[in-house]
Amino acid sequence: MTENTTSPDLHEDGNQPVSVGTKDLDPIADIEAKVTKNRSKVGSLRPSALLYTSGIGATVDLPHLSVMPHGLDGWQRYYDRRPGGADVIVEPRLLDLVRAYLGDQVDQLRKAPWAPEMPGGAGDDAVDLGIPARVFPQWLRCTGCNRVAPVNHQVFEFRNVLKYRPDQAQFVHENCKGWDADAKKSKSRKGRPQTAVPARYLIACINGHLDEFPYVAWVHRGQECPKARIPQLRMREWKSNIGPDVQIICLSCDARRGMLEATGPKASEKLPRCRGRHPHLDAFYKCDQPGKLMMLGAANQWFASTVGLLALPREESASADDVVPHLQALPPNIIAAATSRDSLQAFRLLAGNVAQTDIFDSISDDALWDALTVIKSGGSSGVQAPASTDPTDILLPEWLVLTDRVKYTKHSGAADFRAVRRNVPDTLQPIVTEVVAVEKLKKVNAFVGFTRIDALDRIDDSKSRVAPLNKRGRPNWVPATEDRGEGFFLQFDEEAVGEWEEKILGLPIWETFRQAHALNFNRRTSKTADTTIDPDSRFPAPRYWAIHTLSHLLIREAAMSSGYGSASLTERIYAWRRDGDRPAAAGLLITTTASDSEGTLGGLVDLSRPERLGPLVHEAIRRGGRCSSDPVCSHRRPQGKEDFLHGAACHFCLFVSETSCERTNRFLDRRLLLGLLVDKDVATPGLLTPIHGG
Structure with a gap:
């Protein structure tokens, strides 16, 4: 069911920015026709923010308004206008992981349609669009008179x-x-713009829906205003002995109601049931919550669900199926350049420069030509078994590469x-057995959805709670980013770690931690979660606690x-401990990694x-x-x-x-790492005692 909305649309661009207009502003057609005086760009975000803090379905606080990035259906319009279409990130391992979450129909990881800044202000405003979004919430409050009204009431x-001051966009x-x-004394007062x-208030539910607060229905206790079809409302706030007290006042009939009723123990009886609204999709869905x-802006309003991994080198020569995803990411004119087997040498050079990969150099002519034939016939690589979403299985390939010098x-x-x-x-x-300086690495990240009210960071919850990225679901x-950087890797002696871990x-203190984790797990698991999960299966081993502590230090x-x-x-x-074949x-x-750059400066690798490493650790x-x-x-x-x-x-x-x-x-826990001098009931051996003498 599509929502009938008069909300402004907003677009994100550049590094990475945003743009907006009212219902009369179509950020593509109207800008081209120059039929509006309002610009479309209203702000900017970094690419990583689209995945972790301000992505699809989140509210983005701008200087004078709040906006919400649209779902993927709204993005395609902007990709279609860009020369060459979307910028595609090719990382088969991450694509397989995303498919495990969202289905086999996912075939691309795309960078956001950012809007580049043109030298000297040149460029077409209609082309230089970024992420489409909408003003949300649409109920606004005047800072001068406290009038409350939605944007479509023409208040x-x-x-x-101002083209170069999108930060001044405002209502x-x-x-x-x-x-x-x-008041009588204000009749002759000259008004001024405010x-x-x-x-500030919204309605949410655990299924990821978010809606405007029903101010009119709230102040009139579910009834219509007896004096006006569209009543005028005001929000008043003052301090009381229990904190700030906010009242909604109807100026048409003088009805009043405080917001404290919406926060008390009986609030669920007074608030409306969820209408199933996904404002990022302009749609409503069935919901019984x-x-x-x-x-607005609460910490539990939006929790991103992202997956990420390190891009690892291949251990063997590439096959035709391996190279198909890389070919799919190339512009059509590059694919058309491969007219015969004799043209493959020139094609390798051209495709490698465009895709920024060396995979075309590690594949035979026969396999490359077979892959090109698949692409030109409209096919794709074969569907494989779903990838494991277990965090350990995601990390295992990285561990096997970083611990193998060959x-x-x-x-x-x-x-x-x-x-x-x-x-x-x-x-x-003897605790540290290997040190590896990772002078160049790439981390790829993908956004697969979001939740509201509570996160899915530690539990396999119901997929119905993850909000869809498009109307079909x-x-x-999916949106993705590439971060390049550097780092260093430390490997610890397994025999020493295993002996310490058995102790x-x-x-008793370890049993105390285990019981606290089980209590925490059961308290944080939502009603829609899989209640058959054993909390102990999510409880990290002692080695994780100690190594994690050293990492923070x-x-x-x-x-x-x-x-x-x-x-x-x-x-x-x-x-992690040995588990079967693992x-x-x-x-x-x-x-350390950075987006929108070729890497970092080498300070961490040094x-x-x-x-330097010895003194650093000590x-x-x-x-x-x-x-x-x-x-x-x-x-x-x-306790x-x-x-x-x-x-x-x-x-x-x-x-x-x-x-x-x-x-x-x-x-x-510093005790597990260093063996601190404490009471016997909480004392533990320290993993690093052999090298620091504690």
Whole structure:
């Protein structure tokens, strides 16, 4: 069911920006015809923000308004206008992973249709469009008189007339006379324009739906206004002994109702049930969930569901099926250049430069020609079994490459990967067995959906809770990004880690952590989740806690000497016990990556040199041995009904930005790593005791 809307549309461009117009503004046709004075561009976002903080279905806060990026159906119109169409990212391993989530119909990973800045202001506004979006919420509040109305009631006027100042795009309440506009003394007062801002209240449900708050129905308690068909509303706020009190007032009939009723224990009885609205799709769906009050910009309004992995070099020569996805990403004129087998040499050079890959150099003429024949006939590579979505299975190929010197040395000439072995500092032996400087790496990330109210970060929840990216719910492509950068990898001695781990598994403190995790898991699992999941299957082994703790210490220490802020450093932890044919792993990779660039500056790789790595690790260990909140921090453990998932860890000693930590600062304990001097009931052997002498 399509929504009848008068919302402004908005488009994201450039680095990466956004654009907007009212119902009278078609950001393509009307700009070409020059029938509107309003510009379409209203702001900008970085590519990574489209995946993690401000993507499809999220609200993006701009200086004067809030917008929501449209679903994929709205993007295609802008791809079609771009010369060469969409920019495609070719990474078969990630594409297989996305298909495991969304279905085999997904055949492409696409970069966002960003709008480049033209030198000297040249260019066509209609071509230089980015991500389409809409103003949301559409209910606005005047900052002068507190009038509340939707954008289609003609109370507010949209202004965006300065080409180079999209940040000044705003809705304005013309001739506003202030909050006491109805008083006698204000009759002769000269009005002036006042900025209108988004009204703050929304209605959400656990199925990912989001809707405007029903202000008119709320203030009239579900009835129609007796005095006006379209009543005038005002939002008043003042302080009370229980905090800010907000009231909605009908100026037409003087009905009043406070918003505190929408937050109390009986709020579910007073709020409307969900209408199944997906504003990013301009559509409504069937839904039987109760509506929940949500504040605009609340942390639980939008949780991205993304998948990402490192682009690894191939271990063998490419086959025809391997190269088909790369050929599909090439412009048609490049494919047309391969007219015969004799033209393949020139085709390899041309295609390699366009696709920025060396895969065409590692395939035989026969296999390449077979792949070209498939593409020209409109076919595609064969459908394989769905990829595993288990996080360990995703990390395993990376672990096998980084721990095999023959593999990473053989492929260090690849366009997106270069790694060299470093000598292990004497002071880190025997615990650390290998050090690898990853001088060049590429991380590819894809967006597969989002949820609201609670996230799917640790549970296999119902797929119905993941909001669709297009109206059909089965997209043929998904947004993706490429990040290039550098890092260093440490591998730990498996025998030493295994012996230490067996000691930890029998301690009472480990059982305390296990029980806290089970309690936390069951509390955070939503009603639609798979309740048959064993919490212990999601509980990381002791080695993960210790290596994860060291990773945080290294991130905090490396930020002081690498030239990168701690928030720009990220971790990948390879720590799991042997399970059937899956080998055990104990290692960590610290990386920094940047989008829209060819890479980073080498400051992190330089830390992998033996003369720098040894002091770096030991200084990190020294700092981790003490915390300004000790002894409280060093003795911390969950007790009773507490379910926090860390031991001796806090903001002073271990926590890092959530952009850096893969587990949002969970599963950390300095005791497991360093063996702190604490009471016997919480004391544990430290994994790194052999090298720091604790």
